[in-house]
Amino acid sequence: MREPTYFVLASLLDGPLHGYAIIQRAEHLSGGRVTLATGTLYTALDRLTAEGLVVLVSEEIVNGRARRSYGLTPSGAGALRAEAERMAEAARLVTNRSHRLKARGPAREASPA
Amino acid sequence: VTPLERHCGWLLRAYPAWYRRERAGEMLDTLLEASPPGARWPSFRDARSLLIGGLRVRGPLAWCLSIPWALLGAAEAGYNFILSEHVPDAVSPEALTPGWIGEPNVIAVAAELGALTWFLLAIPVLLAGLVRIYRGRLRARLAAGLTAIAWAWIAGLALMYLLAAGLGAVAWVLLTIPVLVAGLVRLYRRRLRAAGVAAGLTAIAWASTCMVGLALMYQVANWGPTAAPIWSGNCNVGAGCSLAGYRHAVVSWEELAVLAGWLALGAALTLILASTRALRIRDIRAVSGA
Numbered sequence: 223m224r225e226p227t228y229f230v231l232a233s234l235l236d237g238p239l240h241g242y243a244i245i246q247r248a249e250h251l252s253g254g255r256v257t258l259a260t261g262t263l264y265t266a267l268d269r270l271t272a273e274g275l276v277v278l279v280s281e282e283i284v285n286g287r288a289r290r291s292y293g294l295t296p297s298g299a300g301a302l303r304a305e306a307e308r309m310a311e312a313a314r315l316v317t318n319r320s321h322r323l324k325a326r327g328p329a330r331e332a333s334p335a
Numbered sequence: 336v337t338p339l340e341r342h343c344g345w346l347l348r349a350y351p352a353w354y355r356r357e358r359a360g361e362m363l364d365t366l367l368e369a370s371p372p373g374a375r376w377p378s379f380r381d382a383r384s385l386l387i388g389g390l391r392v393r394g395p396l397a398w399c400l401s402i403p404w405a406l407l408g409a410a411e412a413g414y415n416f417i418l419s420e421h422v423p424d425a426v427s428p429e430a431l432t433p434g435w436i437g438e439p440n441v442i443a444v445a446a447e448l449g450a451l452t453w454f455l456l457a458i459p460v461l462l463a464g465l466v467r468i469y470r471g472r473l474r475a476r477l478a479a480g481l482t483a484i485a486w487a488w489i490a491g492l493a494l495m496y497l498l499a500a501g502l503g504a505v506a507w508v509l510l511t512i513p514v515l516v517a518g519l520v521r522l523y524r525r526r527l528r529a530a531g532v533a534a535g536l537t538a539i540a541w542a543s544t545c546m547v548g549l550a551l552m553y554q555v556a557n558w559g560p561t562a563a564p565i566w567s568g569n570c571n572v573g574a575g576c577s578l579a580g581y582r583h584a585v586v587s588w589e590e591l592a593v594l595a596g597w598l599a600l601g602a603a604l605t606l607i608l609a610s611t612r613a614l615r616i617r618d619i620r621a622v623s624g625a
Binding site: 240241242245257259260261262263264265268284285287288289290 | 358360361362363364365366368369377378380381383384385386387388389391392
């Protein structure tokens with residue numbers, strides 16, 4: 223799962239949002255790192271909708287235009303959780319080791335024989 | 336309608352019509368919200384993402400191949416047009432680049448390479464189009480493919496003889512009618528339930544579209560009442576022409592306008608036929624669980 227996709231799904235954790243709200247929420251959640259362009263957002267939404275991870279929840283007319291809100295499906299929430307666990311697992315590999323390194327001090331270079 | 340709305344509307348045209356019908360409203364809403372107040376254009380990132388997103392929806396392979404193919408064909412046609420008008424009887428690199436500033440050999444070689452690339456590119460464009468044309472059962476796909484090959488062969492031979500006999504107009508009609516018919520088939524596809532017929536026609540149209548471009552190059556190079564017949568044995572492509580086959584062609588503005596029309600038609604049809612429906616309406620039309 224690519225980072226923008228991950229943050230699009232994560233932005234919907236607290237409930238359905240519409241297009242621009244997803245962009246804002248993803249930017250907020252990622253600490254400003256993921257700023258989705260409009261085309262990128264809808265490419266992601268198309269794919270996630272086709273895969274059944276995201277679903278159209280409501281549609282209202284604002285200023286004469288459709289404003290659609292999208293929400294996570296149960297399988298979307300499951301995929302997000304699985305990805306989060308995978309990343310946490312991968313992160314532990316490094317964080318655990320760096321704790322140990324800190325405890326032992328910097329690694330010594332191999333001495334010539 | 337504000338300038339921002341209008342400009343966003345232009346950019347949204349990168350997406351195919353069926354997609355815009357479904358999504359343009361909400362995308363416009365998002366774009367307007369994302370743009371700072373008073374902006375006349377959406378941000379560069381947004382514009383870029385729309386253009387790329389549009390191409391993605393239209394189908395990556397066929398679409399991306401068709402654009403350089405059409406542009407290259409147009410460039411080559413233009414080059415040959417200039418040649419046909421200016422080439423003197425002497426064969427020299429300078430003769431191949433009339434009115435050009437720069438190293439004549441470089442331009443001649445570039446034109447040669449461009450022509451070669453254009454021909455080679457036509458093969459994947461044709462294949463991508465054929466794959467896209469009919470994604471039904473294997474038998475129907477094979478039938479569509481064979482139809483296209485047979486048509487390309489017959490029409491190619493006919494084109495060769497017709498053009499050599501100075502009956503270029505007949506050749507153009509021969510090539511263009513199936514393209515137009517297939518365009519209509521595409522428009523009224525839902526009413527045409529005979530899928531085999533539609534697939535065969537579209538395949539023919541696809542091959543024709545590729546050949547319209549091909550013929551165009553020769554037509555341009557040999558346009559005009561005094562031009563030598565094409566494929567008469569002494570003419571090759573572009574800068575590789577043995578110039579003995581060329582004479583000074585007389586080209587009027589009306590002929591040029593007709594030519595531009597053909598070029599636009601060929602390019603447009605290529606692009607329309609190449610647009611893949613990788614994504615379908617039911618993919619983006621989210622079905623609410625409620």
